[in-house]
Amino acid sequence: MEIVFASNNAHKLEEVRSKLPMEFIVLSLKDVFGEVDIPETGTTLDANASIKSRYVFERTGKNCFSDDTGLEIEALNGEPGVYSARYAGENCSFQDNMDKVLKNLEGVENRKACFRTVISLILNGEEYFFEGRVDGEILTQESGTAGFGYDPIFRPIGFKETFAEMSMEQKNQISHRGLAVQKLVEFLSS
Ligand code: IMP
Numbered sequence: 234m235e236i237v238f239a240s241n242n243a244h245k246l247e248e249v250r251s252k253l254p255m256e257f258i259v260l261s262l263k264d265v266f267g268e269v270d271i272p273e274t275g276t277t278l279d280a281n282a283s284i285k286s287r288y289v290f291e292r293t294g295k296n297c298f299s300d301d302t303g304l305e306i307e308a309l310n311g312e313p314g315v316y317s318a319r320y321a322g323e324n325c326s327f328q329d330n331m332d333k334v335l336k337n338l339e340g341v342e343n344r345k346a347c348f349r350t351v352i353s354l355i356l357n358g359e360e361y362f363f364e365g366r367v368d369g370e371i372l373t374q375e376s377g378t379a380g381f382g383y384d385p386i387f388r389p390i391g392f393k394e395t396f397a398e399m400s401m402e403q404k405n406q407i408s409h410r411g412l413a414v415q416k417l418v419e420f421l422s423s
Contacts, residue, residue, distance in 0.1 A: 241261055245410070248414060271288045282351045285301070285353070287353075289355075303348070348366070348409035352417050365409040368390050370388055370390070376395045377396070380399075
């Protein structure tokens with residue numbers, strides 16, 4: 234069965250393709266539309282995930298899914314949340330975003346945070362949601378160079394390492410996205 238993953242992120246596509254049973258042929262956004270940029274105008278992760286999967290379904294009628302992720306920091310009232318990609322402004326770098334988080338948490342004792350991923354799946358016209366969450370804390374400085382985004386400043390509960398100090402396999406096993414993808418895969422496989 235063909236299914237569209239509304240993403241062009243090669244890393245995410247590889248992860249999903251490796252986990253889904255053989256009968257699923259996962260197409261990327263590029264495979265279906267060529268160059269396209271879907272505006273993420275929602276104010277929640279669910280809304281943004283939904284916008285992307287509906288975009289594909291309404292134009293192609295194909296089964297599809299999409300994901301949206303945010304880092305939610307308790308002492309910052311859930312920021313950067315749905316705005317995680319552009320927390321420090323349009324076209325900002327991962328470094329700019331981490332710098333802003335560390336600055337906003339200067340002198341703050343409560344470092345609790347979580348990563349949340351929401352997947353919206355549209356299968357035969359019905360929409361389903363799957364969520365993955367990992368709790369942890371924000372360090373006072375960066376540690377590690379692997380991964381991307383906020384990985385160097387996020388340490389999951391129960392671990393000594395930040396996400397940026399883990400191998401991709403180790404991170405995928407416990408990460409927000411890994412857990413959400415696992416739920417999607419179990420649903421599609423059943
Ligand atoms: P997206 O919805 O997956 O594109 O994620 C939005 C933003 O959240 C990214 O641009 C990153 O800044 C951040 N992010 C998402 N997933 C991760 C992760 O696994 N580690 C660190 N940062 C992440």
